Amino acid sequence: MHIIKLNAIDSTNSYLRELSTSGDPEDYTVVVAREQTRGRGQMGTLWTSEPGKNLTCSVYKKIDCVRKEEIFFLSMAVSLAVLQTLKRFGIPQLKIKWPNDILSAHHKICGVLIESVIKGDRLNAAIVGIGLNVNQTGFGGLSSAGSLKSITGVHYNLDELLNRIISELKHYEGMIVGREFELLKKEYEQNLFRKDKPSTFSDNASGSVFMGFIKGISETGKLLIELEDRMMRECDLKEVKLMY
Ligand code: BTN
Structure with missing residues (x-):
């Protein structure tokens, strides 16, 4: 794993996108920023995060075994990697809100933005952006948002969380490489927020x-x-x- 630590950047996803246009970043190149000035969320939204308090990072994941239409399996793998990490850190009542928000009870604590890198007409890699609210405690009155600290009262080490997420991601990537898609889907569905409700x-x-x-x-x-x-x-x- 190659880690690039930045103090401030517009968006770690955009940074990796630029790296991929000018060269060929190695698999599991991880960009972590203390602050994002224009963090991007799903559907063109902005992702805001207090500088230094949370994990805002992007992982460059090379892809050679799935087709463009199968990229949702990577989204499942990332959601499960974050969920399992948070379980290990003792965060209660974890669920995945489709497609890849992570909730603790009803609070969104993590958002994921996955973007494809197409070279020629092939899916070459994915940029996996993860915004995990860790030690921030105020969310400007947004009652649906939360962080690990706002839920448990404990302060967490960002590097430890990142390392765990990456090793869980490698585990779930193994399921993709082994084309264990049914198993992956089953585990994902077992953790799906409001399933059958x-x-x-x-x-x-x-x-x-x-x-x-x-x-x-x-x-x-x-x-x-x-x-x-x-x-x-x-x-x-x-x-x-x-x-x-
Ligand atoms: C969402 O809307 O829920 C997805 C949020 C994803 C935010 C992360 S923070 C690190 C990475 N860089 C970005 O610009 N966005 C993602």
Whole structure:
């Protein structure tokens, strides 16, 4: 593992993206920043984090065994790697909110942004951005956000967390390399937030709200929702938002 530690950068994902355009970073090149001035979240959102308090990092993961359409298995692997790390650190009530938010009870403590690196027309690598709220305790009144410290009262060492995440990621990567996709999916689904519970979703296109039960993940990586009339709906992140 090759670690690059930065004091401040716009975004660790963008930094790795630039590295990959000018060269060929080695597998598991990890960029960690004390501060991001323009951290990026999913769906074009901004990711904010108090400087020095949290883990904001990106991992360059070379890919030679999965196709573009199978990248969601990497997303599962990353979610499980963070979840298992946090379990080891004693964080309670952990769940994965599809596709890859990590919650403790109802608080989002970690967000993941995975971006593909395409060279020619092949998926060459993925940039795995991880924003883990660790020692920050105020979230500007955002009650859905939390950190390890806000949940347990304990101060955590960022390097220890990062090292554990990387070794867990290597473990789950082994499942991808061995094409143990069913096993990976099963473990992911076992940890899925609100699975088999009545949940409310909003439809991004129409703005309408509907009820359904999360049943798992489809063969193509979409969220499977059983609607009230028993029909199944397959949704991707752009289509629906799980409200509660
Ligand atoms: C989300 O919206 O939940 C995803 C947040 C991902 C944030 C991390 S912080 C490190 C890496 N660099 C970025 O610019 N974003 C990711």
